[in-house]
Amino acid sequence: MTEIETPAPVGKLLAPLARQLAETMATEVGACVRPLAVRRTDTTTGATTVVPIPCGTTRASKCPSCADRARKLRVWQAREGWHLTEEPRVETAEPTQEQMALIGYRADLESARTAALEADDRHQVTELDRAIDDCETLLRGEGIRGSLPRRHPDDDKPRRRVRSTRRRQDVPDLPRRRVSARTTGRTFEGRDGRTFQPSTFLTLTMPSYGRVHADGTPVDPNRYDYRRAARDAIHFGLLIDRFWQNLRRACGWNVQYFATVEPQRRGAPHLHAAIRGTIPRALLRQVAAATYHQVWWPQHDQPVYSADALPVWDETRPEPCYVDPTTGEPLRTFDQALDDIDDDPDLPPAHVVRLGTQVDVQGVLGGSDKAGECLGYLVKYLTKSIDECHTAETDRQAVHVERFVQALRYEPCSEKCANWLLYGVQPEGAKAGLIPGRCKGKAHKPEHLGYAGRRCLVSRKWSGKNLTEHRTDRRDHVLRALGAVGITPRQATEDDPGDRYVWTPIRPTDPDQPDRVELLMRSISERRRWREQYERARAGLPATETRGEVA
Structure with a gap:
């Protein structure tokens, strides 16, 4: 009688860890796998809530969900500007009275600083430099982009190095035409x-x-x-x-x-x-x-x-x-x-x-x-x-x-x-x-x-918008899709003042640290809810109004 060989016993497979299972689920639903904890304080009621926000990384090795959203945003940006048939419009908001007043104050400070430099009053120059720094902080708070140049008294004006612009002899010549402002191609x-x-x-x-x-x-x-x-x-x-x-x-x-x-x-x-x-x-x-x-x-x-x-x-x-x-x-x-x-x-x-x-x-x-x-x-x-x-x-x-x-x-x-x-x-x-x-x-x-x-x-005139504006466009597209089928996302209402909530990052040294797995589970739940709402909205809209994956 032939003996039947029995296989060696196989050890019991280890069950996945709860944290690993949560991260896998977060990746599947598109939630951040390492959300940052921010403490939100309601200045009206005094209530405090810990809110998970995405980490925002662009590397899939750190967070696949955030990296994929960043990739889709870049695809959106590339698509928006590639085949434009009209020149992109770069609109600049009209300056407000507060901005104009701050610019006038900044000009007065610069004039006073020039006078202090001529009088060789270093103490006055230092005080004016501090005032100018404070003024530029206020300008940035008002939404002004860029900064105004300022030289310190101890800074020597750098000497401009002039190099020969003659082309190398081992490269072919190029045609030289006057560059027009046109950015769209031929038809x-x-x-x-x-x-x-x-x-x-x-x-x-x-x-x-x-x-x-x-x-x-x-x-x-x-x-x-x-x-x-x-x-x-x-x-x-x-x-x-x-x-x-x-x-x-x-x-x-x-x-x-x-x-x-x-x-x-x-x-x-x-x-x-x-x-x-x-x-x-x-x-x-x-x-x-x-x-x-x-x-x-x-x-x-x-x-x-x-x-x-x-x-x-x-x-x-x-x-x-x-x-x-x-x-x-x-x-x-x-x-x-x-x-x-x-x-x-x-x-x-x-x-x-x-x-x-x-x-x-x-x-x-x-x-x-x-x-x-x-x-x-x-x-x-x-x-x-x-x-x-x-x-x-x-x-x-x-x-x-x-x-x-x-x-x-x-x-x-x-x-x-x-x-x-x-x-x-x-x-x-x-x-x-x-x-x-x-x-x-x-x-x-x-x-x-x-x-x-x-x-x-x-390039600067690719689509007439920066990356933040494209991100806002994608968000507005989702909100319009939800609103068209009667879905109202939970967010601050129009009656809430803009300064009702105070957001404070929770530092690693903060003694009141939230549980990271709990934050991850809340992030998964929120993302699933958003995904279900958006899929219902896509199903209720005509195909021409559901352009691309933006959720």
């Missing part, structure tokens, strides 16, 4: 008499640093130019700014764009951009080939000091500074190093950043399936940090990323970077404790891979 008439006003989807890449495999890793790591790749990533944002400047001058109109920065598999940044209107493909490629950015920094190819013998901070001098560890001589300041560059007209720039030869240009019609695909591709990686876009799946990819990060470690990322000490230059604002290789700048962090700028780039 075309088809054979059937219909009018089309297409737009453009553009992709720009960086040059090659060496042959790579399909997974982005170099064929020969020893010949791959990691230093150039690191420097290009650090200065990529300035190169893109120069591209838009050149494009507007070459086209002759105010080109508007919505662009996002993402990494390729090899780690180099590249740009996807939705451009309103059409531009000839040949002209776009010509502008990309002719665009460059010269970095006029001190030369930093060969280190002057090593990690074993770094400059030391000397507190005994009248002006503390870093000095040579052997001779005790102070290092050149950053401004002095720039003066040396100005004095030598034959000195080349420290680095020149250029775009790659791969330029992809696609024409897109508004409302087409292709437009939706391009928008989705445009914001595909906005919920991830740069290093999360292409996760290393093999040891070879992990080694490549590590080499790239190591190349970034000792590259100067800004004028204030501690790495300048390796090259015998004191960074701007030098202070004790600076250690090369330990700069806290974003460019040196592995999650940024050298690019420290904004991931989403939007």
Whole structure:
């Protein structure tokens, strides 16, 4: 008789933790998984309530729900401005009497400060500076944007450094046209008499640093130019700014764009951009080939000091500074190093950043399936940090990323970077404790891979609205949908004064801390209620009035 083998006993599966189950449920319903606690005090009744509010992060690794809402908001913003047929209107509110009075008071303070400077009354200048600061705080409270410039008596007027504007001889020339104020594209008439006003989807890449495999890793790591790749990533944002400047001058109109920065598999940044209107493909490629950015920094190819013998901070001098560890001589300041560059007209720039030869240009019609695909591709990686876009799946990819990060470690990322000490230059604002290789700048962090700028780039006249105004539009759209079917969300009524409630953040040091799981459960319940109300409203409205997912 054949014996039947019985399987080994399997251990009992552990049930999920309550907190983990709540976070999973929050993700499914779109609620914030780490809500912030705010104490709301009713000034009329004195009642106090702890209210959970979303954390507002844009990273899915921290909160998938908030990151997804941020992504949808960017999609809304991109869609609103991409295929406009009329010029966007940027309206400015008329100034109020209070604002005009504050501006007049600010002008009187500035006049009095100028008189105090001429009389060399430093005490009076200090008092007037405090009054001006208070006045500008009041102006911001009245909704005034920006600030008025003011020079302090001890501030020397910075000398404007003039660089030659002559174009490099190794790049093609560009046509130069007077830039008109137009921001919308051309219209075309088809054979059937219909009018089309297409737009453009553009992709720009960086040059090659060496042959790579399909997974982005170099064929020969020893010949791959990691230093150039690191420097290009650090200065990529300035190169893109120069591209838009050149494009507007070459086209002759105010080109508007919505662009996002993402990494390729090899780690180099590249740009996807939705451009309103059409531009000839040949002209776009010509502008990309002719665009460059010269970095006029001190030369930093060969280190002057090593990690074993770094400059030391000397507190005994009248002006503390870093000095040579052997001779005790102070290092050149950053401004002095720039003066040396100005004095030598034959000195080349420290680095020149250029775009790659791969330029992809696609024409897109508004409302087409292709437009939706391009928008989705445009914001595909906005919920991830740069290093999360292409996760290393093999040891070879992990080694490549590590080499790239190591190349970034000792590259100067800004004028204030501690790495300048390796090259015998004191960074701007030098202070004790600076250690090369330990700069806290974003460019040196592995999650940024050298690019420290904004991931989403939007031109000023893209839609005529900023992101806050687009967020308000989405909220108003939801409220209109709810109101059309008789649903009134619970919120402050019109009879409530604007200052009825006082909102106070609950700090980590607050002894009366709310239970985090309870906050999470309340956030889930509230989100489910909102979702049910909005779905009922969508079901009761015509299809033309339920545009997109906004809840």
